[in-house]
Amino acid sequence: MVSRQLSWLRLFTSALLALLVVSSAPNALAQENNGSSALADVMKGVVFDPTTYAPALVQYDATMRDWKTSQPFFEHGYVERNARFTRSGLPNDMPLGYTAGRNLILRDTLTTLGVSAAQNLTSRVVERALLSRYPDHPKMVKTIGWVQRIAVASLMSYRLSATHYKQAELNAQRARELGYR
Numbered sequence: 001m002v003s004r005q006l007s008w009l010r011l012f013t014s015a016l017l018a019l020l021v022v023s024s025a026p027n028a029l030a031q032e033n034n035g036s037s038a039l040a041d042v043m044k045g046v047v048f049d050p051t052t053y054a055p056a057l058v059q060y061d062a063t064m065r066d067w068k069t070s071q072p073f074f075e076h077g078y079v080e081r082n083a084r085f086t087r088s089g090l091p092n093d094m095p096l097g098y099t100a101g102r103n104l105i106l107r108d109t110l111t112t113l114g115v116s117a118a119q120n121l122t123s124r125v126v127e128r129a130l131l132s133r134y135p136d137h138p139k140m141v142k143t144i145g146w147v148q149r150i151a152v153a154s155l156m157s158y159r160l161s162a163t164h165y166k167q168a169e170l171n172a173q174r175a176r177e178l179g180y181r
Contacts, residue, residue, distance in 0.1 A: 051153035062161030069171035072180035
């Protein structure tokens, strides 16, 4: 229950931060000469940018691999160490059912997607503000924005997935050694 509230709090905070950034950068969101709305351009950039989705997709894949490779152990009476995936909410207890665990992973993924989209939106609004302030350096400003978005997406992806990928590999190795599936 507490982790669900924290997830929603993070999502709400990210959305609020994005709203504040958008509302405090009127120059970056002004109408352009070609009639296209700057807000529409920013939103299009966020929607079509792979760095918006990459952290959530990588996190989902890693966590689901960990969850799937843990199932044979649960079927043989092992307990779950991660308190978020136990029935009681305490570590080293009975695991959630497969579907409940998958749904928790999906909610975590959607939260990550929201945080990633808010970060990407913020980056693009700042980029537009810098472009209006430094119109003689568009290539440099866009390159810095591109590098920043890739770096943040890469860091998020790594932090959210590395331990799950390692655990999934250990689970698969142990399952082979024990003759589980």
